[in-house]
Amino acid sequence: PAALALAVRRATARGELDPTQLDLEHGVGPIESGAVAIPRTTLAGLLAIDQFVELLPSLGESRAVEQAARVRTDADLLPLLRKALEPAYPLPRYLAAHDILVEAFGIGKAFGQRRKILVLTGDALTERMAGPAIRAWNIALALAAEHDVHLVTTNPLATPPPAPFRVSAGKFRELDAPIAWADVVVLQGHVLELAPSLKKQHSGKIVVADLYDPMHLELLEQGKGVADDKRAADLAGVTRVLDAQLERGDFFLCASERQRHFWLGHLAAMGRLSPRLYDADPTTQSLLAVVPFGLPAEPPVRTGPGLRSSLGIGGTDHVVLWAGGVYSWFDPLTLVRAIDRLRRNRGDVRLVFLGMKHPNPEVAEMDIGTRTIRLADSLGLTGKHVYFNEQWVPYHERQNWLLDANCGVTTHYEHVETTFAFRTRVLDYLWAGLPIVTTDGDAFADLVRAERLGVVVPAEDDAALAKALEKALYDEEFAAGCVERLAVVAQRFAWPEALKPLVEFCRDPRPAADRLPGSADLVKTPSVRGRAMLRRDVDLVREYLAAGGASELARRVGGRALKVAKQRLRRG
Template sequence: MTRILVFGFAPLPFEPYRTAGPSLRTWHFVSVLRAAGHDICLIANRIAGIYPEDLPNIVTAESEHLLYHNVHDVVWHDPRALRPLIHPFAPECALAITTPAAGIAAANIGSLPLWCDLYGSVMAEAQLKALLYADDRYLAHFWSFERHALERADKFSAVSERQAWSVVGELGIWGRLNQWTCGYPFVITIPIATEATPFTATGRCLRGVRIPEDAFLILYSGGYNTWTDVDTLFNALERVMSLSPKAHFVSTGGIIYGHDDFTYRRFESLIAESAYRERYHLCGWLEAQALINLYLESDVAVNTDRFAYETMLGSRTRILDWLRAGLPCVSSDLTELAQSVAAYGAGLTYPPGDAERLAECLLACAEPERNAQMRQNARRLLVERYTYQATSAELLAWVASPCRAPDVGKPMLRLVRPYRTLWVELGEMVRTRRLSLSLAVKLWAPVAAVLKTFGLGGLLRALARRGQRTLRFDISPYQVKWHVPEPPQSVRTAQAFTLDAQARNIGEALWLPVAQSSFGVNIAYRWAGNGQTTAWERLTLPQAVPPHRSIALSLSLRAPSKAGEYVLELDLVREGVTWFSQTGSGTLRLPISVTE
């Protein structure tokens, strides 16, 4: 048997905290290796926002074939703190579960053979994050993770066949498809997986408690990530509820702290204006058993993806839970997993962005006979293709005889260089007076070493908290300051009039008109009054507006057709991304009387 050092993420499924994709992927690998009799030392980084703040920096537990070190960020990024956990174990090889773990492993394992599990395409995820936060510097941060993996790992696994080929391309760019590795199988596919044991209910959460016993319950579970298409989801649910009085929607999960703080808030704001808002049930993050109970009392689960390479290269962990619960699911047709679900008759797929087709698929799952057949097929698909044991044969073969890649120690031609060096980022910090996340991670280890040298190690945790506040992801780059020098006091019904206004870009995002970008910025207005609110009307942004610049606008508006007291609301929207008001900017509201 082999002594295996694993770098992964926590919490694990047996802990009393909500789990996330990276921690479930960690448990997938660890549980298979334990079951095969290997000895495991797991160093797991705590996912932000889950554990109590007063937990010690290192919590260690030991069980059969598993030594488990649960560590805070201040330990995870400090080699001097990690090595005392590693050396007594005397590992024979190492596994890095998820791309961010690769850099941590590379800094701590010397010349041990390293398997890196690239749990989804981190660069495709970075593309979506850069869009959401209007900042391409996220690409450098994520690339630093990917580069460490490409440079150091001896074997790679991906969650889909598509991602596996993507990794092969990256290896070629980095110079590792060379004479020495010709014929060497660098990358294999290990789909996401789960345990085969069926879930068991312990009670009811909604059905017969807060909603009717015969309700048609649609479930969304998990985080609202950068790839989640909340607009298509909401529009489809509105149509379903208009056609089916029994339809209810329940959501578990929400904001992914430290990664995506915008998407869920946008969904909440859409629901707040729905005529059916009483049939939306937003439960937030739940304990494991409460979530299982909801799986088992729901009729169908839904997953909505926006079209993106992240989706096409990746997978969806939540779908595995639904299969385990025998729950039919409807998903966009972008992932390999969703296509397998449809092929097995365990659910349905829809074209991304097509709310009408998504609504049709959800309503089709309300048919009792069809729903029952999908439930049977879901369990069959899971057992045949997506259990831990069914996906791990090649991993077990490698750890039985771990070895370095054939090009280790050989002369290699580097085809690219890391342009984002420490000195480049330090210079950028001086120019912009902003500390990037990528640079903060690079500086952490030397800062920690200096503080410990002077006996100030106790300050590290406070410094980490301060850094998390400074580098907050929920500081919106979409900020506008409105100025209307002479707002009209009254207008006539249905009158076309011009409103002169000034909009100042006080955020960090460049505003591009829709003519220059698929995700361009539009001006929008609506009227609220007389017991109703009109739909948003779009107006074209006439030119690009850089950060900290202003634009003078002459807005052509039309008054409501009925007289009364109204509030004219002005907002900006980055199409396909977010409304400025939904990320903290605020809507301009002008009280105006509409007369006959």
């Protein structure tokens, strides 16, 4: 009705026809039988509506054909209709009618509804935020432009800076109320284990699981010094946490294409890449999207003192910055040895570790930090060529330290954590325009090499690292070229760009295709019955016995029974 009414108003407005000329409110006078002049632009609109009525029977038939062939639901189409009654002509009377109709029929609410979105993190929300908190904060900030957002941390440290959305801290017992309030829950880390209602009474709630941090791979490296039985138990526990997220989630976020391949494998192993889901979206982009860690859209601006004045470093010294914490999966020892090499020829080289003490007290100090300080002490570098800033620099002040540096560095070992890692500190180097020196093996090393943003070196090679640092610090032409290219690449990682897949999903949030209650596969396949089923099962038994004997057969049968039980629980 609104579209038809707007079509009539468009016709009269284009023809500049007075719609009140036959209004009875003007009084009843002598009956006039003379013709009323109607412009062709007005008549065209009115005749089109008349023809629409004439064509309705055939339109109904063609619509039935189209509906029978549909493979997308109304929910899939809804994001395309956020401006379902968009004004098409800049005519004052037409625009006035548009506003009246949108308000009267509630079109804006129906097609552009604000969602209630809960963002959950387990990290400390303070002036000194680490990666998970920074990511949760920027997710909340981006979504708050279109929705009602509540950011909640389960960490007791919650003294956040001012925000255009609600921020609070809550123990796991206090999460039920915000979860019940929300239409969509975005979570990360171990938070799902602290919110059991998402698996029970709120099991139908739409959940976005942020998998940007493959924490089980970190734990493999971090737990090297732990007793074998405890290390295995810790790893099994973290893996169960991730399994629960992968089983429960409706939409997943990862940080890179490498990670996307990794998590697709995990989802396949969990049975989530089902025919039902594949038939709905063969690309699986609607299930798992690349949402990298981002950086501010605006370039950094100095607002206060940086590392030079804070640590007593000279204005002409050449500074290498390690922007972030020192964790077990990094290799700061090779870096310190490289500085020891370089300072023999370049006496003004300085290495600064931005923050040794993690802002979240629940993150235990790691032995690698102590070993790094001891090595620098033993080489006589501490306070002369190597500086350790003990306290974490506040998030909104870090640009002052970045702008005092000449290049950024990250070094790590060659292991599986590196392969799938996304070193968020490198984004700060991009943001500040610092030439990057990095160990090979991760996604950012590929980016630095491909875009010529710095130098990539082999793992644990202090001689190559010293040479690379010298080039980044003292080759002015090379450094200037890196800075120019860094400015272009940085735009790809701005938070508004990075978070686009999540923003789009939250405009039309929906359960994953395989979690829709009572839904059927879009592509029908005949079920296996009778002798065909028996032959299939016999073939499987032979395959399992050949692969691992009776134990493998027992394991497979148990896994199949568990899968069937889970499917029945999900349907029921």
